[in-house]
Amino acid sequence: MTDAEPWSDLAAGPGSELSYWDADEHIGAVVVSQVDLRRRVAELGAQISADYADRPPLLVGVLKGAFIFMADLARAISLPVEIDLMAIASYGSDTTSSGVVRIMKDVDTDLVGRDVLVVEDIVDSGITLSYLQKYLWAHGPATLEVCALLVKSGLQLRDVDLRYIGFTIPPDFVIGYGLDVDQRYRNLPDICVYRPDGLPGA
Secondary structure, three states: OOOOOOOOOOOOOOOOOOOOOOOOOEEEEEEEEEHHHHHHHHHHHHHHHHHOOOOOOEEEEEOOHHHHHHHHHHHHHHOEEEEEEEEEEEOOOOOOOOOEEEEEEEOOOOOOOEEEEEEEEEEEHHHHHHHHHHHHHHOOEEEEEEEEEEEEEEOOOOOOOEEEEEEEEEOEEEEOEOOOEOEEOOOOOEEEEOOOOOOOOO
């Protein structure tokens, strides 16, 4: 075992750590940096490890946006967690929610009597998450909690119960660390504002 962080300094290749992204005019201001992501994920992992010390949870990641967060979070939890994945469509290719929620991939694990922890990338209106919570409760888990990396302030149209929150951010459309636009920018290491017109402040 080594003490290496899940983020390698070599991951971005030679030269500047963000050299690949420097010329992309659609990438705006950094909202959450790599350093802050690393620190907060470690804190969440420690908190979850303490809360579930006698009952390792089943982590249910919501694809595709949560896959990087879930991978890092799972490694920060010092318990023998199990992992499953769901895919939910609510955005399409636009930067605003369609308001229609569809389950594209269901969990493979029997949830009856399980302690389930949903790992979500971002909560804005809360419509998708509210639907997901009701859907999963119908599968009979013993407990059902949510760990959301990001919550957009002031946009919630549904009351959602969030046990763990990484960061509360302004209501901008953001990219990076799993979050995308048309499947791009998921591997951007920071979470940044997306500028659709490529203009400063857009």
